[in-house]
Amino acid sequence: MNLTLKIWRQKNASDKGKMVDYKVNDISPDMSFLEMLDVLNEQLVNKDESPIAFDHDCREGICGMCSLYINGEAHGPDRGITTCQLHMRMFKDGDTITIEPFRATAFPVIKDLIVDRTSFDRIQHAGGFISVNTSGNTIDANSIPVNKHDADKAFEAATCIGCGACVASCKNSSAMLFVGAKVSQFALLPQGKVEATDRVLNMVRQMDEEGFGNCTNTGACEVECPKGISLENIARMNREYLSATLKG
Amino acid sequence: MALDSKIPKGPIKDKWTDYKNHINLVNPANKRNIDVIIVGTGLAGGSAAATLAELGYNVKAFCFQDSPRRAHSIAAQGGINAAKNYQGDGDSTYRLFYDTVKGGDYRSREANVYRLAEVSANIIDQCVAQGVPFAREYGGLLDNRSFGGVLVSRTFYAAGQTGQQLLLGAYSAMNRQIGRGKIKMYNRHEMLDIVKIDGKARGIITRNLITGEIERHSAHAVVLGTGGYGNVFFLSTNAMGSNVTAAWKAHKRGAFFANPCYTQIHPTCIPVSGDHQSKLTLMSESLRNDGRIWVPKHKKDVEAIKAGTLKPKDLAEEDRDYYLERRYPAFGNLVPRDVASRAAKERCDAGYGVNATGEAVFLDFASAIERYGKETAHVRGLDENDAALVKKLGQEVIKNKYGNLFQMYEKIVDQDPYNTPMMIYPAVHYTMGGIWVDYNLMTTVPGLYCIGEANFSDHGANRLGASALMQGLADGYFVLPYTIGDYLSNDIRTGPISTDTKEFEEVEAEVRKNIDHLINNNGSHSVDYFHKKLGKIMWNKVGMARNVKGLTEAISEIKALREEFWKDVKVPGTNEEYNEELAKAGRVADFLELGELFAKDALNREESCGGHFREDSVELDGEQKGEAKRDDENFAYVAAWEYKGEPSDAVLHKEQLEFKDIELKQRSYK
Numbered sequence: 001m002n003l004t005l006k007i008w009r010q011k012n013a014s015d016k017g018k019m020v021d022y023k024v025n026d027i028s029p030d031m032s033f034l035e036m037l038d039v040l041n042e043q044l045v046n047k048d049e050s051p052i053a054f055d056h057d058c059r060e061g062i063c064g065m066c067s068l069y070i071n072g073e074a075h076g077p078d079r080g081i082t083t084c085q086l087h088m089r090m091f092k093d094g095d096t097i098t099i100e101p102f103r104a105t106a107f108p109v110i111k112d113l114i115v116d117r118t119s120f121d122r123i124q125h126a127g128g129f130i131s132v133n134t135s136g137n138t139i140d141a142n143s144i145p146v147n148k149h150d151a152d153k154a155f156e157a158a159t160c161i162g163c164g165a166c167v168a169s170c171k172n173s174s175a176m177l178f179v180g181a182k183v184s185q186f187a188l189l190p191q192g193k194v195e196a197t198d199r200v201l202n203m204v205r206q207m208d209e210e211g212f213g214n215c216t217n218t219g220a221c222e223v224e225c226p227k228g229i230s231l232e233n234i235a236r237m238n239r240e241y242l243s244a245t246l247k248g
Numbered sequence: 249m250a251l252d253s254k255i256p257k258g259p260i261k262d263k264w265t266d267y268k269n270h271i272n273l274v275n276p277a278n279k280r281n282i283d284v285i286i287v288g289t290g291l292a293g294g295s296a297a298a299t300l301a302e303l304g305y306n307v308k309a310f311c312f313q314d315s316p317r318r319a320h321s322i323a324a325q326g327g328i329n330a331a332k333n334y335q336g337d338g339d340s341t342y343r344l345f346y347d348t349v350k351g352g353d354y355r356s357r358e359a360n361v362y363r364l365a366e367v368s369a370n371i372i373d374q375c376v377a378q379g380v381p382f383a384r385e386y387g388g389l390l391d392n393r394s395f396g397g398v399l400v401s402r403t404f405y406a407a408g409q410t411g412q413q414l415l416l417g418a419y420s421a422m423n424r425q426i427g428r429g430k431i432k433m434y435n436r437h438e439m440l441d442i443v444k445i446d447g448k449a450r451g452i453i454t455r456n457l458i459t460g461e462i463e464r465h466s467a468h469a470v471v472l473g474t475g476g477y478g479n480v481f482f483l484s485t486n487a488m489g490s491n492v493t494a495a496w497k498a499h500k501r502g503a504f505f506a507n508p509c510y511t512q513i514h515p516t517c518i519p520v521s522g523d524h525q526s527k528l529t530l531m532s533e534s535l536r537n538d539g540r541i542w543v544p545k546h547k548k549d550v551e552a553i554k555a556g557t558l559k560p561k562d563l564a565e566e567d568r569d570y571y572l573e574r575r576y577p578a579f580g581n582l583v584p585r586d587v588a589s590r591a592a593k594e595r596c597d598a599g600y601g602v603n604a605t606g607e608a609v610f611l612d613f614a615s616a617i618e619r620y621g622k623e624t625a626h627v628r629g630l631d632e633n634d635a636a637l638v639k640k641l642g643q644e645v646i647k648n649k650y651g652n653l654f655q656m657y658e659k660i661v662d663q664d665p666y667n668t669p670m671m672i673y674p675a676v677h678y679t680m681g682g683i684w685v686d687y688n689l690m691t692t693v694p695g696l697y698c699i700g701e702a703n704f705s706d707h708g709a710n711r712l713g714a715s716a717l718m719q720g721l722a723d724g725y726f727v728l729p730y731t732i733g734d735y736l737s738n739d740i741r742t743g744p745i746s747t748d749t750k751e752f753e754e755v756e757a758e759v760r761k762n763i764d765h766l767i768n769n770n771g772s773h774s775v776d777y778f779h780k781k782l783g784k785i786m787w788n789k790v791g792m793a794r795n796v797k798g799l800t801e802a803i804s805e806i807k808a809l810r811e812e813f814w815k816d817v818k819v820p821g822t823n824e825e826y827n828e829e830l831a832k833a834g835r836v837a838d839f840l841e842l843g844e845l846f847a848k849d850a851l852n853r854e855e856s857c858g859g860h861f862r863e864d865s866v867e868l869d870g871e872q873k874g875e876a877k878r879d880d881e882n883f884a885y886v887a888a889w890e891y892k893g894e895p896s897d898a899v900l901h902k903e904q905l906e907f908k909d910i911e912l913k914q915r916s917y918k
Contacts, residue, residue: 012825030521030662038526038776045774045820045829053826055314057487059527061656062412063318078659085659110458111826118435121315125427129420130379134299134725136370138377142334145388155381155406158413162317191379 001027001093005040007052008100010109017109019098029089033076034059034066036088053112059084061226064161067168068113069100074165074224082163082226102168105211106175117164119210120178126206127199128182130192144190154188157181159227166221166229172213177221179207180233187240197244204241251504251888251903254686255359260909261341264363267687268730272737279304282736283467283745285452287439287494289316289422291415291717292700293473295724298421301430303729305736308465309422310434310454312489312831317419320475320487321720324411325532325653327393327403328717330368335392339400341365348715349910351397351584352680352708353858353878355507357886358909359687360705367726368718372404374725380417382406394537395713397584397917403714408532408653414717418724437463438831439494440759442470442501442696445751449501449696453752453759457831460824462759464752466745468736469695471728472498473720476679476701478511480839480846481791482783484676485517485530491835492842495683495702503691504888504901506704507681508842509850512711512859513792514677515541515588518660519608528675529660531611531653533713536581538616538646539670541588543600543609545569553602560602560610560669571595579917586710586859587917589674590876593792596673603671612669617642674792678716680707680859681849684888684903688731689723692888697732699723704886709858763823766833771816775832778813782806782836782843790847795863799851803844807896810840844895849887852900855879871918880912 002025010017024040031039034056041051057065066083070076076086091097099113107115132138146154158181166177183200186192192199215234222231256263274282282305286297289311297309297316311319333339344365349356372390376382382404383391392401406413425431436457443451443464451466477492478484499505516531516539544550545567552558571591573580583591592609601607621642625632632638643666647654657665683691683698685705691698700720707715785805789798813836821827856865856876865877886903 028522028524031524032526032660035524035526039524042774042776045818048818048820050821051829053828057313057318057489058320058323059488060323060485060529061659062323062409063313063320063487064322065313065318080655081659085656087659087662089662114826117314121317121423121426121433121435124420124423129424130377131424132374132377133302134295134374134378134421135302136367136374136726138373141332141372141376141382142389144376146384147388148384148386151381151384151388154379155383155413158381158406158416159409161412162315185381186379189379189381191377 001029001088001091003027003091004096006096006098007113009112012111013108027088029087031088032059032084033068033070033086033088034084053114055114056084061085062161064163067102067115067163069102069168071098074102074168075226080226080228082161102164104167104173106173107164107167117162119212120162120164120175122210123175123179123203123206124182127202130186131195146189150188154185157184157188157229157233160229161227163226165224165226167212169220169224170213171218171220172216174215175207175212176215176234176237177225177229177231179203180237181229183237183240184233187236196240197247200237200240200244249692249901251684251901252686253357253903254688255357256687260358260362263359264366271730271734274733274737274740276304278740280306281743282306282739283308284469284471284732285465285467286310286471286473287452288319288473288475288702290319290321290473290475290700291418291720292724293471294319294415294418294422295721296471296473296699296728297431298418298425299725299729300732301425307425307431308434308467309431310437310439312436312438312457314435316422316433316435317416319415320490321415321717322412323487324717325408325530326395326534327405327410327714328371328414329395329402329712329714330372330404330718331365331402332369332372334390335401337400339402343400344368344402346910347398348706348712349708350915351710351712353710353915354708354880354884354907354912355857355905356706356708357905358907362909363727364706364719364722367722370726371718371721375414375417378417378420380406380413382413393534394582396533396536396582396588397579397712405534408534408650411717414721418721439497440834441497441755443752443755444501444693445745445749448694450745451747451752453756458826460822460827462756464747464756466747468739468742468745469697469732471697471699471732472683472702473700473724474702476682477839477842478676478679480782480843481676481786482779483520483525483528483787485514485528488527491838493835493838495698496838496842498683498691498693498696498698500891502693502891503696503698504684504890505682505845506684506886506888507849508846508889509790509853509860510680510709510858511676512585512678512680513589513674515585515592515674516611516672517675517677518657519603519671519673520605529656530675530677531657531670531672533585535611535650535653538649539581539611539613540570540615541572541581541609541611542568542570543595543602547599550600550602554604561614561667569600576917583917584710584712589792590861592674607673608671609673610669611672613646613665614669617646620645678711680704680709680711684886688734689728690731690735695735697728699728709860762834763830766817766819766830767823769817769819771818773816774818775829775836778809778817779836779839781809782840785809786843790850793861793863794850796851799847802847803851803896806840806844806847810844813837813840841895845889845898848895848898849889852887853883855883857883872914872916878914884912
């Protein structure tokens with residue numbers, strides 16, 4: 001199929017940036033979206049033009065690196081997938097596709113479609129861990145039984161890939177789904193309960209400092225989340241935060 | 249230079265304990281004065297960074313991704329082995345050791361593998377304490393599954409995302425240390441060379457991938473946890489950015505490269521669909537617990553399936569060839585990866601491949617769905633003879649176990665694997681070869697360590713499933729923190745290493761010269777053009793089956809391609825900006841050298857062992873007819889190559905492997 005692409009081009013963080021039109025032809029429906037961009041980039045390189053910069057790595061939906069805002073949706077029109085898992089069979093011949101970076105104050109653009117998501121890392125530095133040493137001198141793994149229901153819920157929260165689709169989809173650029181998932185993972189496990197109070201307070205403080213907005217329960221984040229992280233996690237974080245504040 | 253593996257004396261089960269009791273330690277106050285550089289933040293690098301920082305060393309960690317959490321360990325699916333014997337099915341440290349050595353086709357170092365098995369159980373304790381949400385049973389205890397090449401259930405898992413959960417565990421341990429200021433993290437930085445001072449590794453040169461800035465970083469020791477080099481084949485299950493550059497630069501600075509030809513071709517990957525393909529996707533080996541592999545018995549059915557006139561699920565049982573169950577009744581679908589891959593290739597080469605390219609076999613869950621469905625119906629007191637109900641219940645169980653994998657498959661192939669068998673074919677997945685290290689995980693360059701997939705040490709010629717995660721974490725959490733301390737105990741009076749020296753200056757100048765060449769080359773072909781060509785040579789001539797003619801051709805073709813690359817590659821833009829083409833060009837330049845050494849190593853090893861299959865070395869008769877033939881008399885050694893300029897000039901050093909605790913015998917899975 002033949003497509004028109006409208007792509008955000010921005011040389012660097014200080015450049016103003018603009019949308020630029022490109023054409024690609026003979027795209028196979030079996031290609032992934034990123035493979036389609038590979039085709040475009042090969043064309044651009046061969047014409048001595050600067051290729052489109054976009055983040056990507058594992059190309060199997062788990063590293064969380066790819067982060068395109070396609071036709072107004074984080075990771076494009078399909079559900080439960082990352083950009084690298086979006087296939088061209090979701091589009092049809094003659095389509096015009098708009099491609100932008102994930103936009104948020106806390107995600108400044110580095111170049112073209114690449115944004116800086118280190119704000120996510122900094123939130124994790126503030127409390128996204130259990131304070132145990134890695135010496136291996138701990139108790140036997142089976143001496144802490146965990147209710148399967150809780151273990152499964154903790155796992156579901158832990159499958160977050162930190163891509164930032166939740167932030168990009170939120171009209172307030174809120175990171176509550178991301179932070180809620182990490183807070184929930186540990187809050188649901190007996191190992192994580194010990195420092196639950198400090199964790200939620202520190203992570204929320206850092207989240208606010210990074211310039212993410214608040215949650216107004218729209219739910220767009222859950223819809224666009226490639227891993228289907230549930231809004232329940234935001235509710236759980238709010239409960240944890242409330243009880244931590246009362247304790248504090 | 250003679251290779252000294254530094255294996256401690258004494259009985260195998262006491263070596264590691266004795267070793268730990270007698271090494272030199274660094275006191276906590278002195279650790280504060282010692283810097284360690286760690287390149288790569290996957291399971292090996294990430295766990296090492298966290299542990300060394302926690303011990304008190306100043307750690308500088310580097311990754312090319314935008315966050316340490318994105319290292320490719322994240323994509324490991326199936327699980328992690330540990331000799332816990334929670335299932336009471338006869339597992340033990342010895343058995344895990346034995347299985348790993350046997351699975352590696354007797355080409356790994358006994359002492360290292362025993363230590364790996366010994367610390368394996370601790371990894372699970374550690375990860376649970378960190379909050380890694382492993383799969384559990386209803387009683388709240390940890391669940392296990394089986395993997396290929398073994399007869400026990402010792403694999404711990406978190407659905408099909410075990411690597412992700414373990415990496416996020418290591419990342420969380422890193423975060424704690426980054427927050428404390430003990431790890432300084434350098435994201436989006438690529439290591440471009442090693443700096444040696446007085447023969448010791450004392451630093452690295454990096455490029456900031458955002459600004460292009462070339463930076464000098466010094467330390468008392470340098471650790472590489474930079475993963476494998478499967479992308480030398482262009483198409484592999486590795487991430488797009490996975491590369492050999494750090495390891496290759498280390499090689500060029502004196503680290504011997506061991507067994508480069510040992511590559512794991514994983515049997516269950518989604519087949520190639522066309523020339524546009526940029527990478528291949530793995531379907532976890534755990535699927536072979538429940539999936540049965542088959543092709544049609546008759547060519548007419550193959551043709552009918554290809555033409556779309558026959559649906560695979562409608563082909564009668566007696567017309568199917570479950571070739572793994574037929575050839576290897578003892579292990580069936582759970583034979584090791586190298587054996588399963590070769591068997592798939594054998595069937596496809598014989599014309600039984602089931603897709604348009606003729607390079608695919610079926611992985612079928614219908615019998616598992618029925619079995620689980622009946623079981624669930626029985627438990628719930630429902631009608632076990634209601635086929636539709638049984639199917640629905642069975643599909644739910646399968647979804648619980650492998651849901652994310654089935655979803656991945658469906659998105660890529662556009663077929664529903666709950667209702668039609670998956671199509672799979674082998675693909676390059678893991679490299680057992682890597683930088684040679686001694687028992688301390690130190691390379692032949694003093695002060696330069698190599699851990700995880702990047703080194704060669706534990707998996708011999710074939711890695712068993714769920715052992716990569718085990719090795720990465722064992723090296724980083726439990727082995728390196730001891731061994732590196734012994735080395736660093738000599739550095740307590742050294743003081744900070746200056747980067748303002750001629751050694752740093754010279755290496756930096758070389759790095760800049762290389763970049764300038766690439767940027768100003770103004771050639772006519774893109775980096776990918778060369779990478780794809782290299783991949784084709786590797787896959788066709790240095791792939792699943794190798795012979796003298798193909799390998800000899802590959803060596804000269806790769807050499808010619810490398811020369812063409814340097815003359816004719818085109819890299820747009822400048823160094824002083826985010827420039828992925830430039831980053832890729834540097835990586836492909838190194839693959840073009842490694843590829844030749846790889847083929848040279850494969851040519852040298854005139855035997856079949858593990859993932860290295862030489863068509864001129866097969867069993868000619870008896871029960872094992874047609875199986876790979878190892879040659880212990882002449883090749884029970886590690887081939888460690890010393891860099892001497894061109895790859896063709898590399899000098900071979902042999903580390904003779906001694907098997908004192910396991911008897912060398914032919915690997916049989918029949």
